[in-house]
Amino acid sequence: MIRVNGENLEWRNGMTVRDVLRQMNYTFPLLIVRIDGRLVSRSDYDTTEVPDGTSMDAIHMISGG
Amino acid sequence: MINVTIDGKSIEVRPDTTILEAAGELDIHIPTLCHSEIVESYGACRLCLVEISERGKTKLVTSCNYPIRNEISVQTNSERVKRDRKRTLEMMLARWPEVKVIKDMAAFHGVGAPSYEHPAVDRNPHACILCGLCTRVCGQGIWENIISFAGRGVDRKVIMPYGEPHPYCVGCGACAAICPTGAIQMSRDPNRPHDQEMVRRAGMRVTSEMLLYDTEQCNMRGAGTAHLTEIMDAYDLLPVMNYQYGSHPDTKNLESKVFVENYLTQGKPDGCYLGCSMACAKAAEGFELKTGPYKGEIVLVDGPEYETVAGGSNMGCFDPHFVIEYNFYCDTYGIDTISFATMTSFLMECFENDILDVEKTGGLDLRFGNVSAALELLHQMGRGEGFGPIAGRGIRYLKKYLVDEYGADPYFLQSIGMEAKGMEYSEYVTKESLAQQGGYGIALKGAQHDEAWLIFMDMVNKQIPTFADKAEALHYFPMWRTWFGLCGLCKLPWNDVEPADNAETTEPAKVPGHVQGYCEFFEGVTGIPQTMDSLIEMSERVYNFQRVFNLKMGFGRRAHDVIPYRSMGPVTEHEYESRQERYDGQLMELAGIDPAGMSTADKVAAMRKYREGQYEMLLDAVYARRGWTSDGVPTESKLRELGIDFPDVLELVRSHGG
Numbered sequence: 001m002i003r004v005n006g007e008n009l010e011w012r013n014g015m016t017v018r019d020v021l022r023q024m025n026y027t028f029p030l031l032i033v034r035i036d037g038r039l040v041s042r043s044d045y046d047t048t049e050v051p052d053g054t055s056m057d058a059i060h061m062i063s064g065g
Numbered sequence: 066m067i068n069v070t071i072d073g074k075s076i077e078v079r080p081d082t083t084i085l086e087a088a089g090e091l092d093i094h095i096p097t098l099c100h101s102e103i104v105e106s107y108g109a110c111r112l113c114l115v116e117i118s119e120r121g122k123t124k125l126v127t128s129c130n131y132p133i134r135n136e137i138s139v140q141t142n143s144e145r146v147k148r149d150r151k152r153t154l155e156m157m158l159a160r161w162p163e164v165k166v167i168k169d170m171a172a173f174h175g176v177g178a179p180s181y182e183h184p185a186v187d188r189n190p191h192a193c194i195l196c197g198l199c200t201r202v203c204g205q206g207i208w209e210n211i212i213s214f215a216g217r218g219v220d221r222k223v224i225m226p227y228g229e230p231h232p233y234c235v236g237c238g239a240c241a242a243i244c245p246t247g248a249i250q251m252s253r254d255p256n257r258p259h260d261q262e263m264v265r266r267a268g269m270r271v272t273s274e275m276l277l278y279d280t281e282q283c284n285m286r287g288a289g290t291a292h293l294t295e296i297m298d299a300y301d302l303l304p305v306m307n308y309q310y311g312s313h314p315d316t317k318n319l320e321s322k323v324f325v326e327n328y329l330t331q332g333k334p335d336g337c338y339l340g341c342s343m344a345c346a347k348a349a350e351g352f353e354l355k356t357g358p359y360k361g362e363i364v365l366v367d368g369p370e371y372e373t374v375a376g377g378s379n380m381g382c383f384d385p386h387f388v389i390e391y392n393f394y395c396d397t398y399g400i401d402t403i404s405f406a407t408m409t410s411f412l413m414e415c416f417e418n419d420i421l422d423v424e425k426t427g428g429l430d431l432r433f434g435n436v437s438a439a440l441e442l443l444h445q446m447g448r449g450e451g452f453g454p455i456a457g458r459g460i461r462y463l464k465k466y467l468v469d470e471y472g473a474d475p476y477f478l479q480s481i482g483m484e485a486k487g488m489e490y491s492e493y494v495t496k497e498s499l500a501q502q503g504g505y506g507i508a509l510k511g512a513q514h515d516e517a518w519l520i521f522m523d524m525v526n527k528q529i530p531t532f533a534d535k536a537e538a539l540h541y542f543p544m545w546r547t548w549f550g551l552c553g554l555c556k557l558p559w560n561d562v563e564p565a566d567n568a569e570t571t572e573p574a575k576v577p578g579h580v581q582g583y584c585e586f587f588e589g590v591t592g593i594p595q596t597m598d599s600l601i602e603m604s605e606r607v608y609n610f611q612r613v614f615n616l617k618m619g620f621g622r623r624a625h626d627v628i629p630y631r632s633m634g635p636v637t638e639h640e641y642e643s644r645q646e647r648y649d650g651q652l653m654e655l656a657g658i659d660p661a662g663m664s665t666a667d668k669v670a671a672m673r674k675y676r677e678g679q680y681e682m683l684l685d686a687v688y689a690r691r692g693w694t695s696d697g698v699p700t701e702s703k704l705r706e707l708g709i710d711f712p713d714v715l716e717l718v719r720s721h722g723g
Contacts, residue, residue, distance in 0.1 A: 005525060025300075027296055028521070029284075057526070059528070060525050060526055062560045
């Protein structure tokens with residue numbers, strides 16, 4: 001199990017940041033992603049795995065209006 | 066991926082990566098003069114020459130625009146490269162001997178005094194060195210192509226057409242900012258800023274970010290704010306059928322790509338002013354109108370913005386042609402698209418609930434999704450005929466009208482009539498964001514989101530979980546956004562593009578790099594240094610004065626910050642059941658009520674009691690943070706602190722308990 005923005009999400013082996021974003025339906029492009037507080041750069045979303053038991057924050061920036 | 070070796074170091078790169086980019090990855094420096102990452106490479110100065118070996122053959126190429134497509138070996142400092150680079154620099158130094166950037170680069174590469182006199186020597190220290198950065202930023206960055214090269218050989222120069230001032234050049238300054246020699250100067254500036262350079266740097270920073278990051282960030286240059294339609298739908302925030310729901314399968318018909326591919330075919334934006342590099346305003350050209358006084362005519366339509374597209378879904382009209390047509394006629398009649406869409410959505414829900422029928426509307430079949438009826442209502446508003454003048458007075462009037470004329474239930478109408486302080490809501494579903502409910506409800510001008518848009522921070526990021534957190538956000542952001550209004554600035558460059566290092570800052574939601582840019586912009590114009598806190602203080606003074614003005618006009622108290630329950634939660638049983646799992650869970654986890662065995666009607670009532678209580682607690686927290694009484698009136702001490710304690714102002718707030 002991992003925590004994503006405070007919600008539980010079933011963990012599976014090899015799960016990347018991109019997988020988590022897809023599963024959460026986080027389609028907004030202006031994101032800041034941290035795993036246990038550590039920043040993950042946008043170019044690494046496809047290759048960075050989210051380890052079991054960690055907490056991932058996908059901070060959506062304000063946009064529009 | 067392709068393997069490349071540069072000066073003995075290897076790296077794998079994607080096809081079409083330039084040699085200059087690959088060298089940058091390896092921290093190998095290659096000199097450039099006409100290169101900038103914000104415009105397309107040009108290869109004009111030839112200082113970035115490198116020697117490549119490919120399949121046993123060697124040749125010199127310009128590294129800035131040489132795309133890597135095969136495995137190659139690169140020498141950035143071979144004898145051949147050094148010789149050629151020196152020769153180029155000597156020629157430049159001979160022609161422009163006093164230009165600092167040339168002198169510095171020549172000295173760095175060991176080029177002494179030229180061995181010959183150039184026939185076209187120009188001893189101006191700010192001479193144009195024909196790098197072409199200015200012409201490229203004007204064309205690619207600002208989409209204007211106002212300046213370009215003319216002439217050949219030694220007569221080559223940068224000019225406007227026919228060498229005359231061009232009426233479309235508004236002096237955005239991008240060319241002057243990118244010029245490496247100072248050859249382009251802002252010669253006349255009627256605003257006479259304190260520090261022109263400082264102003265230009267602040268503006269150019271935004272232009273650079275737009276050119277570098279917009280495509281992968283918000284695509285404001287490509288689609289404009291309408292890029293939000295599919296995003297809001299994905300997060301259940303897109304208003305559908307008078308804000309009952311937040312998404313719909315037919316939203317695919319209104320996605321931004323539908324408009325970009327089929328309607329916004331100009332290939333360039335319709336920016337609010339020439340020179341804006343964000344240029345998010347779009348225009349649909351060659352659009353044939355199907356209804357109204359201009360039926361059959363081909364017109365150009367300014368838009369649509371996100372709010373106008375989402376107004377379509379709010380009316381249940383998932384038809385892109387309808388969206389552009391109602392956009393056109395709202396503009397033509399002088400009617401706000403948001404107010405029209407939200408008001409019509411309200412009437413449609415009244416129609417679906419038998420509060421209205423075709424007899425009462427004069428024949429308009431105002432069911433959700435009826436694009437013909439919606440447009441006819443708009444035309445009647447424009448003509449001042451039929452049901453138009455009644456609808457045109459807005460939701461606040463309509464609620465009273467429907468109760469007085471047809472005996473409608475005022476409680477239901479108050480629940481579904483999406484207005485606050487008499488202004489119709491803009492197009493976001495706020496049910497799951499208490500902070501944004503406050504953002505709409507407390508906003509001084511009425512139900513608008515331009516004071517605060519906190520839905521992601523609150524609902525998705527869960528960054529502001531406590532009342533104190535929400536109150537702080539409802540202090541900072543309205544004050545910050547008010548500052549743009551004070552200065553007559555667009556706020557979109559603040560938050561619709563972000564600096565590369567924004568994620569590494571302590572408060573990325575505030576985009577500190579951009580706030581600093583605005584401090585410098587203000588100082589550049591006025592000469593008065595600013596900090597983030599001083600900008601907020603400027604706004605707080607005006608904001609409180611506006612609240613006092615509202616008070617004077619009969620709108621500035623707690624009773625005026627009420628909002629319709631539709632913006633807090635599900636009004637109807639059907640609405641509750643459409644997201645039952647979510648609401649049942651919240652009843653249990655947040656309100657401490659076990660929904661098992663409860664009827665939907667009871668669950669709706671319990672949820673409503675809980676959420677309305679939360680909103681009242683939010684008002685308490687926000688008023689306290691702002692230094693207002695529990696009735697929402699600025700206190701005397703707050704007014705003194707802000708230096709707006711004028712006698713008549715004090716008298717007014719005292720008479721309201723402030």
